Amino acid sequence: MAALRRGNLDRLIRRLATTGPGHRAELARATQVTRTTGSSLVNELLQRGVVIELPRTPDADQGGHVDGRAGATVQLSDRLWTAGIETTLDTISASVRTATGATMGTASTTVNPEDGWEVRRDAALSLLNELLADERSAGVRLLGLGIGVPGQVAPDGQVTGALADQPWSGVNVREVMEAETGVPVLVDNNVRMETFAESRWGAGRGCSNVLYAHAASGIAVGMVIDGELVRGHNGSAGEFGHLSIDVAGDQCACGNRGCLVLSAGRAAVMRSLERTWPESPTWEQVLTLAAAGDRAAAGAFHQAGDRLGMALAGLVNVVAPELVIIGGDMARAGEVLRDSVARRVHELALSTHRDVPVVLSELGGGPAVGASGAAAMVWSDPRTDRRIIDRLLS
Amino acid sequence: MAALRRGNLDRLIRRLATTGPGHRAELARATQVTRTTGSSLVNELLQRGVVIELPRTPDADQGGHVDGRAGATVQLSDRLWTAGIETTLDTISASVRTATGATMGTASTTVNPEDGWEVRRDAALSLLNELLADERSAGVRLLGLGIGVPGQVAPDGQVTGALADQPWSGVNVREVMEAETGVPVLVDNNVRMETFAESRWGAGRGCSNVLYAHAASGIAVGMVIDGELVRGHNGSAGEFGHLSIDVAGDQCACGNRGCLVLSAGRAAVMRSLERTWPESPTWEQVLTLAAAGDRAAAGAFHQAGDRLGMALAGLVNVVAPELVIIGGDMARAGEVLRDSVARRVHELALSTHRDVPVVLSELGGGPAVGASGAAAMVWSDPRTDRRIIDRLLS
Numbered sequence: 001m002a003a004l005r006r007g008n009l010d011r012l013i014r015r016l017a018t019t020g021p022g023h024r025a026e027l028a029r030a031t032q033v034t035r036t037t038g039s040s041l042v043n044e045l046l047q048r049g050v051v052i053e054l055p056r057t058p059d060a061d062q063g064g065h066v067d068g069r070a071g072a073t074v075q076l077s078d079r080l081w082t083a084g085i086e087t088t089l090d091t092i093s094a095s096v097r098t099a100t101g102a103t104m105g106t107a108s109t110t111v112n113p114e115d116g117w118e119v120r121r122d123a124a125l126s127l128l129n130e131l132l133a134d135e136r137s138a139g140v141r142l143l144g145l146g147i148g149v150p151g152q153v154a155p156d157g158q159v160t161g162a163l164a165d166q167p168w169s170g171v172n173v174r175e176v177m178e179a180e181t182g183v184p185v186l187v188d189n190n191v192r193m194e195t196f197a198e199s200r201w202g203a204g205r206g207c208s209n210v211l212y213a214h215a216a217s218g219i220a221v222g223m224v225i226d227g228e229l230v231r232g233h234n235g236s237a238g239e240f241g242h243l244s245i246d247v248a249g250d251q252c253a254c255g256n257r258g259c260l261v262l263s264a265g266r267a268a269v270m271r272s273l274e275r276t277w278p279e280s281p282t283w284e285q286v287l288t289l290a291a292a293g294d295r296a297a298a299g300a301f302h303q304a305g306d307r308l309g310m311a312l313a314g315l316v317n318v319v320a321p322e323l324v325i326i327g328g329d330m331a332r333a334g335e336v337l338r339d340s341v342a343r344r345v346h347e348l349a350l351s352t353h354r355d356v357p358v359v360l361s362e363l364g365g366g367p368a369v370g371a372s373g374a375a376a377m378v379w380s381d382p383r384t385d386r387r388i389i390d391r392l393l394s
Numbered sequence: 395m396a397a398l399r400r401g402n403l404d405r406l407i408r409r410l411a412t413t414g415p416g417h418r419a420e421l422a423r424a425t426q427v428t429r430t431t432g433s434s435l436v437n438e439l440l441q442r443g444v445v446i447e448l449p450r451t452p453d454a455d456q457g458g459h460v461d462g463r464a465g466a467t468v469q470l471s472d473r474l475w476t477a478g479i480e481t482t483l484d485t486i487s488a489s490v491r492t493a494t495g496a497t498m499g500t501a502s503t504t505v506n507p508e509d510g511w512e513v514r515r516d517a518a519l520s521l522l523n524e525l526l527a528d529e530r531s532a533g534v535r536l537l538g539l540g541i542g543v544p545g546q547v548a549p550d551g552q553v554t555g556a557l558a559d560q561p562w563s564g565v566n567v568r569e570v571m572e573a574e575t576g577v578p579v580l581v582d583n584n585v586r587m588e589t590f591a592e593s594r595w596g597a598g599r600g601c602s603n604v605l606y607a608h609a610a611s612g613i614a615v616g617m618v619i620d621g622e623l624v625r626g627h628n629g630s631a632g633e634f635g636h637l638s639i640d641v642a643g644d645q646c647a648c649g650n651r652g653c654l655v656l657s658a659g660r661a662a663v664m665r666s667l668e669r670t671w672p673e674s675p676t677w678e679q680v681l682t683l684a685a686a687g688d689r690a691a692a693g694a695f696h697q698a699g700d701r702l703g704m705a706l707a708g709l710v711n712v713v714a715p716e717l718v719i720i721g722g723d724m725a726r727a728g729e730v731l732r733d734s735v736a737r738r739v740h741e742l743a744l745s746t747h748r749d750v751p752v753v754l755s756e757l758g759g760g761p762a763v764g765a766s767g768a769a770a771m772v773w774s775d776p777r778t779d780r781r782i783i784d785r786l787l788s
Contacts, residue, residue, distance in 0.1 A: 152714075152746045160746050209627040221712060225626070230619055232714025233603040236746045243708035244742070246641045247652075247701075256707070256742045258641075307641075313650070314637035315712065318615060320546075320626025348638070348650045352546045352554050352630045 005041070006393065008033055012041050013050065013389050016076045017099060017379045021054065024071025042074055050392050052077050075100055079140045080392075083131070084374030085124045086148040086190045086367040087168070089113045089217050092120060093367035094127035096135075097375045099143070105131040106368055117168045117176075125180055143388045144183050146374030146381075148190030148367075149173055150218065152236030155383070157187040160236060184387040186378045190370050191238055192229055194327055194361075195222025197373030202362035203325045211321035213240070214365065215308060215337075216329035217266045223319060241265065245311050264308040266329060272300040283329075290333045301333045302340045309344025309358075316349045316356055324358045327365025334360065399435070400787065402427055406435050407444065407783050410470045411493060411773045415448065418465025436468055444786050446471050469494050473534045474786075477525070478768030479518045480542040480584045480761040481562070483507045483611050486514060487761035488521035490529075491769045493537070499525040500762055507611075511562045511570075519574055537782045538577050540768025540775075542584030542761075543567055544612065546630030549777070551581040554630060578781040580772045584764050585632055586623055588721055588755075589616025591767030596756035597719045605715035607634070608722035608759065609702060609731075611660045617713060635659065639705050658702040660723060666694040677723075684727045692730045699731045703738025703752075710743045710750055718752045721759025728754065 011031045016022070022030065028038025045051040054073040076099035083096045093108045107127045111120055124147070132142060151159050151166035157174025159166065177185040195204075195212040204210040204224065212222040219241035223230040230237050241261030242254045249258020262268060266283065274280055276296040281289065289297035312324060324345065326338055342358035349356065363369040378384040405425045410416070416424065422432025439445040448467040470493035478489045487502045501521045505514055518541070526536060543562045545555025551568025553560065571579040589598075589606040598604040598618065606616040613635035617624040624631050635655030636648045643652020656662060660677065668674055670690040675683065683691035706718060718739065720732055736752035743750065757763040772778040 152744075223712075225619060225624055226622065228620065230713070232619070233716035233750075234714065234746065236744075237712060237714035239711040239744055242711055242742075242744060244704060245638060247639055247704070248642070254742075254744060256704075310638060310641070310650075317633040317636055318617075318631060318709065319624070320628065320631035322627035348636075348648075350546075350555070350630075350633055350636060350648060352628065356627075 008037065008041055009044065009393055010389055012038075012045065013076070013392060014385070016051065016074070017385075020100065021073050021075035023073055026070065027074060039071070045074075048392070049077055050080070051075060078102070079138070080143055081132075081135070081140055082144045082146070082375045082378050082388075083128055083142060084146045084148070084193070084371040084376070084378075085128070086193055086370030086374060087120050087124065088150060088190060088367050089167070091367045092123045092127065093371040094124065094131055095368065095371035095375050096128075096131045096142075097372065099379070101376065103372060104135075106371065107131055108368065115167065117171050117173075120167060121176060121180070124177075128181070142181070142183050143391065144186065144378035144384050145177060145181055146186045146188070146193065146376075146378045146384075147173060147177060148188055148193035148370045148374050150190055152234070152239070153187050153189050154235050157185070159187075160234065184378065184384045184391075186374070186381050186384045188231075188374070188377070188381075189220070189222075189235070189238055190367070191220040191222045191328075192231070193370040193373040193377065194365060195224065195373075196229060196377050197369045198222075198325055198327060198361055198363055198365070199224045200373070200376070202369075203359050204323055207321075207323050209319070209321045210323050210325060211312070211316065211319060212325045212327060212361075213308065213312060213341075214328035215264060215266075215304075215326065215331065216366075219261045219265055219308070219328075221315065223321075225319065240311070240315070243311055243314075245307060260307060260311045264304045264311070264330075269300045269304050269330070272303060273297065287332050290336050298336045301330070301336045304330065305337045305340030306344055308337075309341040310348060312341065312358075313345045313348035313353075316345060316353045320353065321356060324356055325361055326358065327361035327363075327369070329366060331360055331365045402431065402435055403438065403787055404783055406432075406439065407470070407786060408779070410445065410468070411779075414494060415467050415469035417467055420464065421468060433465070439468075442786070443471055444474070445469060472496070473532075474537055475526075475529070475534055476538045476540070476769045476772050476782075477522055477536060478540045478542070478587070478765040478770070478772075479522070480587055480764030480768060481514050481518065482544060482584060482761050483561070485761045486517045486521060487765040488518065488525055489762065489765035489769050490522075490525045490536075491766065493773070495770065497766060498529075500765065501525055502762065509561065511565050511567075514561060515570060515574070518571075522575070536575070536577050537785065538580065538772035538778050539571060539575055540580045540582070540587065540770075540772045540778075541567060541571055542582055542587035542764045542768050544584055546628065546633070547581050547583050548629050551579070553581075554628065578772065578778045578785075580768070580775050580778045582625075582768070582771070582775075583614070583616075583629070583632055584761070585614040585616045585722075586625070587764040587767040587771065588759060589618065589767075590623060590771050591763045592616075592719055592721060592755055592757055592759075593618045594767070594770070596763070597753050598717055601715075601717050603713070603715045604717050604719060605706070605710065605713060606719045606721060606755075607702065607706060607735075609658060609660075609698075609720065609725065610723035610760075613655045613659055613702070613722075615709065617715070619713065634705070634709070637705055637708075639701060654701060654705045658698045658705070658724075663694045663698050663724070666697060667691065681726050684730050695724070695727045695731045696734045698724065699734030700738055702731075703735040704742060706735060706752075707739045707742035707747075710739060710747045714747065715750065718750055719755055720752065721755035721757075721763070723760060725754050725759045 246258025252259040545560035640652025646653040
């Protein structure tokens with residue numbers, strides 16, 4: 001009987017974590033127990049501080065009357081938080097969320113591209129402490145941490161990529177961060193974290209097949225296929241920047257020739273502008289100039305978007321998404337980039353795909369979004385969700 | 395109670411169709427009913443002719459003794475068959491299988507690449523009649539038909555591709571074939587059918603992430619990701635031949651430049667040999683010459699394999715398979731093709747993927763394999779499995 005009750009408590013928490021608050025009666029139905037058992041389970045979770053009851057308010061569906069039979073609305077306690085961190089080559093972002101999904105704080109800091117993983121770890125922990133400092137005294141409990149890193153992440157949390165732009169390479173980030181924080185940690189590729197957020201709350205809401213293209217210093221994709229994030233064998237799916245689009249092109253650090261990233265990444269935009277402006281503008285200035293319609297800056301994004309669109313057309317033929325979303329630092333250039341990408345995809349993909357929408361990230365792409373996705377993902381990933389519930393019920 | 399019993403019969407049939415024969419006791423356990431209920435269900439299926447009992451034989455696990463307690467071994471009747479058909483540009487193959495997976499017959503015929511869909515339909519039906527003619531009088535019952543066609547297939551069975559090499563384009567193949575055969579028909583992309591067969595019984599056995607590359611007149615891929623075949627939005631995933639690998643390359647019929655198929659498909663091999671032999675050999679002769687080590691023929695496959703490997707390296711980075719399988723007509727050239735593909739994949743994919751095995755199809759790729767996969771897939775696809783069981787129990 002203890003195991004049965006434990007299983008029911010487990011299902012009740014999962015239901016509250018994934019579908020949100022519900023009336024006592026609904027919750028009993030959804031977890032397939034009698035109303036009496038349901039109430040007893042809810043009471044136990046109230047005592048443990050896992051859930052809270054909301055004040056009864058008139059329900060519009062019931063003609064403005066309080067539906068006494070359904071019972072009070074129950075939700076996970078707003079003092080149960082998860083945190084997310086995303087690290088890119090030069091930025092570290094953190095975000096904290098309640099178990100009901102409200103974002104309670106975000107923070108960001110920059111690091112040098114040459115900084116090693118220890119510097120990044122310390123910066124991430126500082127951001128977390130900053131976001132949680134006042135809250136811990138107010139009884140907030142951190143349940144889990146999701147962390148997104150560039151490169152390929154093995155299922156055990158080891159970062160396996162070995163390119164120069166993957167500073168965590170060789171580090172078991174899960175072990176490192178669990179030792180530091182004492183909570184279950186989920187590590188995944190940073191673009192996958194952004195894809196999770198964007199497909200759940202952003203432009204990809206309601207779509208089962210999403211191709212999210214993150215263009216920045218590197219170029220990577222996140223894929224949702226039949227509603228599931230694609231990780232691939234050993235968690236290393238999504239590297240798109242080293243697709244060769246030009247057999248006779250320049251040599252790339254990866255060993256290939258004519259890689260997409262050489263002509264469609266942030267460095268390509270900067271390089272093409274060096275010829276125009278001998279005193280190089282900063283990346284932020286270039287973004288501002290492009291948005292303001294400066295011809296040279298817009299032209300540089302147009303050229304990059306052209307190549308990105310060409311490559312995406314080929315990938316669209318292979319994975320057949322219902323939607324293509326462009327995110328990452330390059331997407332901050334806005335329509336000038338999206339236009340050129342979309343034009344090429346619509347021109348070059350096979351006819352069955354020519355009306356696939358190509359849109360900009362609604363959440364703005366980038367590390368802050370990834371951090372928020374990471375904080376949410378710990379509730380739905382089998383690597384952490386069980387451990388979180390175990391801790392809540394222990 | 396009738397609904398409950400019906401549900402139990404359903405689960406019992408599914409279990410027998412997917413896991414194979416079992417003792418009465420095992421079946422009761424697996425379908426979560428008591429042994430008495432299990433026996434009563436099996437008896438009903440025996441009466442309906444859906445299952446048969448095998449003669450009791452000494453069981454090695456039981457020290458050579460007959461295990462009387464477990465009951466007789468039960469399996470689906472070997473008179474329940476499914477059929478599969480695969481159609482490519484110039485070949486139509488058919489295969490019939492018992493519900494326990496034994497292949498009972500295969501047949502093939504050629505058509506002209508210019509032939510319309512009606513000619514192909516009639517050829518397919520002739521093959522089927524030929525394979526079933528003697529059997530129908532022996533009480534064999536056809537339960538379902540799987541059919542693989544080139545191009546993109548919408549979930550309703552409509553072929554949506556519009557390239558010249560997709561003769562079924564615009565036809566609702568499911569409707570056409572159900573009207574002709576009177577059984578539930580599953581339509582899917584032909585390369586997906588081959589991928590299903592190869593990943594279940596061939597080189598991909600036991601792998602959860604498989605990339606199957608079919609190279610012939612066209613080039614397409616089948617993907618198994620986390621154990622599931624990828625169909626993509628509207629069922630149109632897998633077109634790989636129109637990935638551009640050369641921005642400055644020749645114009646392709648699809649509108650793009652430098653498409654993979656232009657340098658790695660069957661036509662590319664033939665074209666490169668036209669220069670060597672003014673009196674063009676046939677495709678079969680070229681395959682024989684290449685296998686025999688003829689320098690020009692081997693060189694043509696080497697060149698094609700080089701380009702295919704380059705493109706596959708890019709796709710391997712994106713989908714991260716644990717295994718790459720090469721099938722289709724080009725794979726009949728054997729090691730000369732595999733070698734060049736594997737060399738390029740291992741040279742150009744990112745380091746996390748450089749030890750991905752690149753192997754030839756074990757089943758020999760091509761239409762006969764696809765037909766066999768199609769015959770099996772009707773048992774496991776939600777579009778047909780329910781209808782098959784409904785018919786068995788009606």
